[in-house]
Amino acid sequence: MRKTIIEPFKIKVTEPLVLKSREEREEILKKADYNLFLVKSEDVTFDFLTDSGTTAMSANQWAAMMVADESYAGSRSFHRFKSKVTEITSYDHVIPTHQGRASERLLFGVLLRPGMKVPSNNHFDTTRANIEFLGAQAVDLVIPEGKIPDHEHPFKGNIDLSRLESFCREFKDKIPLGMLTITNNTGGGQPVSLENIREAARIYHKHGIPFILDACRFAENAWFIKTRENAHSNSSIKAIVSEIFSLADGCLMSAKKDGMVNIGGFIALKDSTWVQDLRNQLILTEGFPTYGGLAARDLEALAVGLDEAMDEDYLRYRIATSSYMGRRLNEMGIPTVRPAGGHAVYIDAEKFLPHIPKAQFPGQALAAELYLQDGVRTCEIGSVMFKEAASMELVRMAFPRRVYTQSHFDYILEGFQDIKERSRELRGFRIKEAPPFLRHFTVKFERF
Numbered sequence: 007m008r009k010t011i012i013e014p015f016k017i018k019v020t021e022p023l024v025l026k027s028r029e030e031r032e033e034i035l036k037k038a039d040y041n042l043f044l045v046k047s048e049d050v051t052f053d054f055l056t057d058s059g060t061t062a063m064s065a066n067q068w069a070a071m072m073v074a075d076e077s078y079a080g081s082r083s084f085h086r087f088k089s090k091v092t093e094i095t096s097y098d099h100v101i102p103t104h105q106g107r108a109s110e111r112l113l114f115g116v117l118l119r120p121g122m123k124v125p126s127n128n129h130f131d132t133t134r135a136n137i138e139f140l141g142a143q144a145v146d147l148v149i150p151e152g153k154i155p156d157h158e159h160p161f162k163g164n165i166d167l168s169r170l171e172s173f174c175r176e177f178k179d180k181i182p183l184g185m186l187t188i189t190n191n192t193g194g195g196q197p198v199s200l201e202n203i204r205e206a207a208r209i210y211h212k213h214g215i216p217f218i219l220d221a222c223r224f225a226e227n228a229w230f231i232k233t234r235e236n237a238h239s240n241s242s243i244k245a246i247v248s249e250i251f252s253l254a255d256g257c258l259m260s261a262k263k264d265g266m267v268n269i270g271g272f273i274a275l276k277d278s279t280w281v282q283d284l285r286n287q288l289i290l291t292e293g294f295p296t297y298g299g300l301a302a303r304d305l306e307a308l309a310v311g312l313d314e315a316m317d318e319d320y321l322r323y324r325i326a327t328s329s330y331m332g333r334r335l336n337e338m339g340i341p342t343v344r345p346a347g348g349h350a351v352y353i354d355a356e357k358f359l360p361h362i363p364k365a366q367f368p369g370q371a372l373a374a375e376l377y378l379q380d381g382v383r384t385c386e387i388g389s390v391m392f393k394e395a396a397s398m399e400l401v402r403m404a405f406p407r408r409v410y411t412q413s414h415f416d417y418i419l420e421g422f423q424d425i426k427e428r429s430r431e432l433r434g435f436r437i438k439e440a441p442p443f444l445r446h447f448t449v450k451f452e453r454f
């Protein structure tokens with residue numbers, strides 16, 4: 007095994023990296039009241055806020071965009087996109103949307119009524135919000151190991167099958183659909199095994215419940231199945247992906263993840279039962295069924311991107327990147343959620359900065375320091391975001407696809423070493439001003 011991770015692409019278009027001094031960043035961060043969401047991206051060197059919509063597209067994707075057919079109805083680009091989705095998922099009914107949460111709103115709007123329940127391993131926050139907005143309940147049934155940050159388990163995204171079975175038995179009349187999120191974003195980008203997907207499908211179907219995947223990171227999940235689930239080590243990614251989709255009745259997709267595009271999403275379904283209602287809703291708020299809130303060029307880029315996401319050289323590099331970052335941090339004595347997720351590494355700031363009490367936001371302290379040190383923008387996922395409901399104080403580094411190189415990572419790791427050596431000097435924060443909802447986006451801090 008070679009030690010150096012090689013990016014399986016060469017670079018044709020470049021964008022300069024912003025390099026500022028620590029003093030300049032001190033000034034910028036203070037002006038933003040220490041909230042990284044309020045820092046302009048032109049002042050950020052390495053942007054790890056999210057992997058969503060931040061992908062670098064390939065020459066083939068840009069080329070496909072140039073030949074897009076922007077006709078209002080019946081566009082050739084729609085048919086190319088639709089055939090690609092059907093080829094990968096085997097689902098015949100494909101509804102384009104502008105992004106994942108639009109797919110959620112449409113499907114749940116058609117299926118959910120107050121008092122209903124939707125089980126999953128973990129619902130992503132927009133998924134949960136769209137379910138709760140309709141008066142229904144989003145129920146998380148991830149395995150217990152999935153909630154313990156340093157518990158090593160190859161498939162921490164698995165759903166707890168015995169709890170799922172009893173939940174379905176008790177509430178089946180109130181469950182219009184059951185879900186699984188692959189990979190489990192809320193649980194740290196952790197994968198679900200093929201065996202777990204198969205068993206969850208069996209339980210849902212036994213109780214007559216349609217099974218819908220939240221498939222945002224289906225390709226990364228398939229790579230974990232290939233490399234961690236013995237029975238599938240000789241299968242191709244395409245074969246694993248087809249098997250995953252064949253077990254479910256449909257999927258919701260944010261193409262801003264494994265669609266390898268900057269905007270886009272879709273709903274794909276095996277059966278036509280809900281399709282007419284969905285299309286009627288789609289026309290009201292998204293657009294005509296052959297573009298659904300996107301330009302035809304977006305559909306073209308997505309059709310190419312879905313194949314590129316399943317390329318095995320790409321996936322090997324992609325997953326090596328996050329596991330390399332996780333491993334090097336752990337070797338340095340910086341605790342993370344283990345194992346590393348597919349798209350992100352989550353640092354356990356509470357453990358790393360034990361001298362900063364939860365009430366002074368250890369995650370925020372680390373996120374601010376990472377910005378000051380090297381211009382790295384991360385996201386606090388702890389008491390700033392969830393208030394008293396936070397069970398962990400994490401800092402998420404989510405990696406945009408095909409954007410940064412191994413030397414960028416090594417440079418950032420040097421910065422981490424520096425922070426580690428003076429970690430006792432880091433100070434917490436107090437909140438100066440905060441809105442009542444989703445406060446992390448606009449909260450203002452001051453230093454202790």
Ligand SMILES: *Cc1c(COP(=O)(O)O)cnc(C)c1O
Nearest residue numbers: 105106107130132191222260262
């Ligand atoms: C990003 C994401 C969504 C929502 O998608 P958007 O495109 O951001 O609206 C839903 N589920 C999961 C698992 C996600 O990661």
